[in-house]
Amino acid sequence: MKTTKKIAAGALLVSAGMGFLTQSAWALLPIEHWTQPSGAQVWLVQSPGIPMVDVQLDFDAGSRRDPESQAGLAAAVAMMSAKGVKAAGDAPALDENGLGQAWADLGASFGASAGRDSFSYGLRSLTQPELLQKAVALAARQVAAPSWPDAVWQRDRERWAASIKEADTRPGTVASKAFRKDVFGDVPYGYQTTGESLARIDISAMQDFHRKLIAACRAKISVVGAVSRQQADTLVKQLLGPLQAANGNDCAPLPEVAKVRDLSAPKTENIPFESAQAQVLIGQPGIARNSPDFLAVMVGNHILGGGGFSSRLMEEVREKRGLTYGVSSDFSPGLDRGAFVIGLQTRPDQAAEALKVSQEVLRKFIAEGPTDKELKAAKDNLIGGFALRIDSNRKLLGNVANIAWNGLPLDYLEHWTERVQALSTKDVKAAMQRMVQPERMVTVTLGAKP
Numbered sequence: 001m002k003t004t005k006k007i008a009a010g011a012l013l014v015s016a017g018m019g020f021l022t023q024s025a026w027a028l029l030p031i032e033h034w035t036q037p038s039g040a041q042v043w044l045v046q047s048p049g050i051p052m053v054d055v056q057l058d059f060d061a062g063s064r065r066d067p068e069s070q071a072g073l074a075a076a077v078a079m080m081s082a083k084g085v086k087a088a089g090d091a092p093a094l095d096e097n098g099l100g101q102a103w104a105d106l107g108a109s110f111g112a113s114a115g116r117d118s119f120s121y122g123l124r125s126l127t128q129p130e131l132l133q134k135a136v137a138l139a140a141r142q143v144a145a146p147s148w149p150d151a152v153w154q155r156d157r158e159r160w161a162a163s164i165k166e167a168d169t170r171p172g173t174v175a176s177k178a179f180r181k182d183v184f185g186d187v188p189y190g191y192q193t194t195g196e197s198l199a200r201i202d203i204s205a206m207q208d209f210h211r212k213l214i215a216a217c218r219a220k221i222s223v224v225g226a227v228s229r230q231q232a233d234t235l236v237k238q239l240l241g242p243l244q245a246a247n248g249n250d251c252a253p254l255p256e257v258a259k260v261r262d263l264s265a266p267k268t269e270n271i272p273f274e275s276a277q278a279q280v281l282i283g284q285p286g287i288a289r290n291s292p293d294f295l296a297v298m299v300g301n302h303i304l305g306g307g308g309f310s311s312r313l314m315e316e317v318r319e320k321r322g323l324t325y326g327v328s329s330d331f332s333p334g335l336d337r338g339a340f341v342i343g344l345q346t347r348p349d350q351a352a353e354a355l356k357v358s359q360e361v362l363r364k365f366i367a368e369g370p371t372d373k374e375l376k377a378a379k380d381n382l383i384g385g386f387a388l389r390i391d392s393n394r395k396l397l398g399n400v401a402n403i404a405w406n407g408l409p410l411d412y413l414e415h416w417t418e419r420v421q422a423l424s425t426k427d428v429k430a431a432m433q434r435m436v437q438p439e440r441m442v443t444v445t446l447g448a449k450p
Contacts, residue, residue: 031400031410032229039217039251040240043404044232045224047393051127053225054397058405061119061213064188064257070200072193074114077206079156081112084147093147108135110142116189117335118405119214127226136238144242148203161195174271175279175446182267182442183283183339187258216240217251222401224393260285260337263440275447278351282358282443283341287435289333289406296423296431297331302378303370305329305342310377316361317344323354340435351448363438369429383417
């Protein structure tokens, strides 16, 4: 083990020294894609500059797959994946401390997370053969055979419930939860973890979730690093082999998830709350990530409120009227339509005026679209910052995983800038009008004074 530690430490120093090299040509590196006999799909970018590999495994097992009565289940499964692994062959069982120490000894990292749509595992390791082999073997155990210690779950569930209870005393949390409920209603995107829903989650529920949804044939794996196609293919097979043996490879279609619905009418909610700052949220369902409007909406949102101090909302609400320190707009597309939202904080006695101005800016922008000057500035900013989206293996991995998860073309990154550059003011206006209906918005204010 000492030898392994020395190799890990030495190689990490080398990679740290190389980590600041600019990889400006990465956008042009080809993305290779193939399907393994198990049904697992692999996307690879070979990046030989640094002796490191990043791997992301994605499954359709995000929080939208939670039963409503057990909201938080996917996140609980992700959390428990790091709490220990069962014995495997000559390798002994490891508790959470032993597992953490094993990763530290390898100079590698591995973890799980549950988003709204996907359940992800992420591995980062140096490509020194001795280290990589051990890291992949340990990651494969963690994916396939978590030990599910009940005492640890009881402890962490209590902590989690306490943190939710504490968060529910904060004005931002209260406003955000009300907004989410009003926008999504009773569909899975609207489910919210509570102390009560956590109390209904036990080890058997997590095991059942893992067994049904985490299968090799459902995996979408993104790989970026100093590995060949053959090495990446072998690595993925080693990662998924124990999972396939443990959970089988049943790829029967998963049940359909209830879709986000359009709002039938506007909804306004004023929540009394004693706070130094009032919270204001305006929004509605937006677009899905596979929408052909995505790039036009991205540019339009940048102009409206996503572009910082250069945005219309900042100009009108902050700069001209001093009603807030900051106001922004955002949209969060996923497999279904995430929320489009405008958010700000202001003095309680200014909330009504700040809300009115924000609504007026939104209505005008949707009706008229951007000016030529605004569009050019947004394009320059977004295209100029494109290199920063892919200037490390980890960022590049995120982009590759985005392509894999959303079924985007393999040349998506290569043509991103030209597709953004080709957008016209008419394109942006039409896309924003398709997404936003100002007459049917959810409006949540919290802590506002008459």
